[in-house]
Amino acid sequence: MPRLCFLAFGPDSLQSNRFGAFFEGLRDLGYLNGQTIAIEYLSADGRGDRFPAMATECLRRHADIIVVSTTPAAQAAKKATRTIPIVMTALGDPVGSGLIDSLARPGGNVTGMTFIAPVLAAKRLELLKELVPRLSRVLVLTYLADPIAAPQVEAMKNAARALGVTLFIRDIRTANDLPAAFDMGAKDRVEGLITTAESIFAINNARVIDLAATHGLPAVYASTLSVPNGGLLSYIADFPALYASAASYVDRILKGARPADLPVQQPAKFEFAINLKAAKALGLPVAQSFLIRADRVIE
Numbered sequence: 001m002p003r004l005c006f007l008a009f010g011p012d013s014l015q016s017n018r019f020g021a022f023f024e025g026l027r028d029l030g031y032l033n034g035q036t037i038a039i040e041y042l043s044a045d046g047r048g049d050r051f052p053a054m055a056t057e058c059l060r061r062h063a064d065i066i067v068v069s070t071t072p073a074a075q076a077a078k079k080a081t082r083t084i085p086i087v088m089t090a091l092g093d094p095v096g097s098g099l100i101d102s103l104a105r106p107g108g109n110v111t112g113m114t115f116i117a118p119v120l121a122a123k124r125l126e127l128l129k130e131l132v133p134r135l136s137r138v139l140v141l142t143y144l145a146d147p148i149a150a151p152q153v154e155a156m157k158n159a160a161r162a163l164g165v166t167l168f169i170r171d172i173r174t175a176n177d178l179p180a181a182f183d184m185g186a187k188d189r190v191e192g193l194i195t196t197a198e199s200i201f202a203i204n205n206a207r208v209i210d211l212a213a214t215h216g217l218p219a220v221y222a223s224t225l226s227v228p229n230g231g232l233l234s235y236i237a238d239f240p241a242l243y244a245s246a247a248s249y250v251d252r253i254l255k256g257a258r259p260a261d262l263p264v265q266q267p268a269k270f271e272f273a274i275n276l277k278a279a280k281a282l283g284l285p286v287a288q289s290f291l292i293r294a295d296r297v298i299e
Contacts, residue, residue: 002254003038005058005066007073010203011045018202019069021240022089025247044073046174046203048145051076059084065253067246068112070199071097071147078110085253086110090242092117092148092197094264103264111259113246115237115267117197117222121152122159124220124235127272128192129163131233131279131290132218135192139185139217140169141178141208143198152196175204182211193219205229218282227273227298232282237267271295 008019023039031037040061044050048070055076058066066086068074071093077086078099088094090113100106103114129135140156142149153169160167168188170181185193193212195201201208202223209231212219220233227234245265253259273296279286291297 001036001038002064003040003062004250005040005042005061005063007051007054007058007066007068007070007077008041008043009046009048009070009073009199011043019089019243022067022243022247025244026250029247029251031247031251046200048072052079055080065250067250071099072145074099074110075147078108082109084109085259086112087246087249087253087259088112088114088264089246090115090237090239090267093151096151097147100264103266105260106262106264107260109259111262111264112249113242113265113267115197115239115242117148118151118155120222120235120237120270121194121196122155124194124222124233125156125159125165126163127233127235128194128218128220129165131286132192132284135165135218137166137168137188137190138192138194139181139188139190140167140194140196141172141181141201142169142196143173143200144171145173146198146200149196149198156194172200175200175207178204178207178211182215182217185217186215190217193217195219195221195223197222205231213278213281216282218279218284224271227275227278227296230275230278232275232278232284234271234273236271238269238271241269242267273298 033039042054051073066077069089071091086109094100094114099110205223205225218232221231272294274294275298
């Protein structure tokens with residue numbers, strides 16, 4: 001029975017919905033936990049510094065394949081082994097973070113999916129500015145401990161110059177940093193909010209949305225859960241499709257394919273969502289031309 005080690009950032013589990021499409025994909029391919037595959041689910045509980053020890057634990061448990069959901073987890077796993085295959089569920093910038101040589105020819109023992117985080121970060125800022133034309137000062141929450149954060153911030157800085165927007169960047173290391181970041185944003189007279197796409201913001205999604213509402217900030221998010229939970233805007237890759245594709249890569253590798261021969265896949269579809277109730281609470285008019293482009297509308 002093959003042994004799969006899954007490294008996650010947040011306090012999730014095999015039963016959680018966040019990576020449900022990946023585990024459903026495995027089941028559809030005939031991989032039933034405890035019957036045809038043994039899945040070891042290891043969580044860092046929101047502490048990225050735990051990944052090196054977790055990667056070592058995967059080796060101790062004789063994993064046949066390691067699946068990673070964040071860039072720090074992938075880097076720790078790659079440092080721990082150059083022979084055990086590593087599959088990325090959907091990482092932000094595997095080339096820029098040095099995990100692979102190129103998307104077409106990843107090389108080494110790492111392959112999987114990417115959601116091209118820097119490109120999407122710039123697009124989110126453009127959408128927020130389009131919805132709120134008066135916007136000139138934006139609070140950016142980011143987690144710079146993750147290597148995908150800095151490229152997103154740089155992409156937003158480039159977009160901000162063209163949009164006439166000033167960014168106020170706050171590095172969030174734990175959830176306890178969030179209230180102070182919003183208070184500093186208030187002192188800076190920010191008029192909007194954007195979060196980068198690291199897992200810390202996904203697992204603290206509800207808290208960020210509540211703080212944005214308390215401070216009256218129109219916000220755009222990188223999480224699929226944000227708009228249904230009261231957030232204003234989100235623009236994201238089709239993560240369920242990426243996760244299902246990652247499961248197919250696990251299947252191919254366990255059947256003999258080499259990670260170096262499997263090109264890293266980019267998203268083929270994106271979802272733009274808007275919550276009209278949140279817009280109304282903020283007193284924001286939504287033009288029909290803006291609304292008809294949304295893939296998902298919460299009323």
